[in-house]
Amino acid sequence: MEIHIGDRVADVTLVNKEGNRVELTIDGKPCVVDIVMAENGSCSILHDGNSYNAELIRGEGGKSYDVNMFYRSYHVDVVDTQAKYLRMKKHADERQSDKIVAPMPGKVVSIPVQPGDELKAGDIAIVLEAMKMQSNYKVSSDCRVKNILVTEGEAVQDNQTLIELELIQEA
Structure with missing residues (x-):
């Protein structure tokens, strides 16, 4: 998933969680925290x-937070797989590109x-699986x-071109 903290975008992946111990990668770098x-x-x-103490104030929809730590505050948006897919789908519905790209890492099903x-508009070109969810593109x-x-x-991989297309212009 993507985490937006101000202008910074971080790619965060949960690797393992046992009790309070959380293993994740942040931009590909391993990180272990106790929360x-x-x-x-x-x-x-x-x-x-x-040791860090933080106050989390949940925004509407549960995908955004205001995080207060000591004398600093951050606005954090969580862009999970579903949100990223819906955003990509919305943009795809607006205008067809000459290619289909993977919106996130996954596997071709x-x-x-x-x-x-x-x-024709609406035809399925490819089916991908990411985060145990299949999506029709x-x-x-x-x-x-x-x-x-x-x-x-x-x-x-994320942003990998999967299929090249030739748009058919209406006469």
């Missing part, structure tokens, strides 16, 4: 032998098209499959 949450929204965090196939306008750059079962 104890109190009912009033405050928490105690131990990291590398240092199915490619129901072949190079040369003509697709559809085209938003008429187009032709120009090139398929991945295979079923292949692991894909």
Whole structure:
């Protein structure tokens, strides 16, 4: 998931959680913290032998927080897989690009098209699985499959081009 802290965007992945001990990666770097949450929204965090206290004020929808620590305050937005997918889908619905790219790391489950196939708006071009959730990626306008750059079962990276398309202009 993405964590937005002011202007900074961090890629955060939960690796393991046992009790209060949380293992995660932040921008690919491993991090281990011990977190104890109190009912009033405050928490105690131990990291590398240092102790931090924070107050979390949850925003609407539960995906944003104001975090107060000592004399500093931060606004934090959590962009999970579902939010990222919906944002990508919204932009895809607005205007079809000449390619389909992976919005996040995942695995190709199915490619129901072949190079040369003509697709109508709403047709499924590829199915990906990420975070144990399958997502159908559809085209938003008429187009032709120009090139398929991945295979079923292949692991894909964030922003990797999966399929190249040729848009069909209406006469």
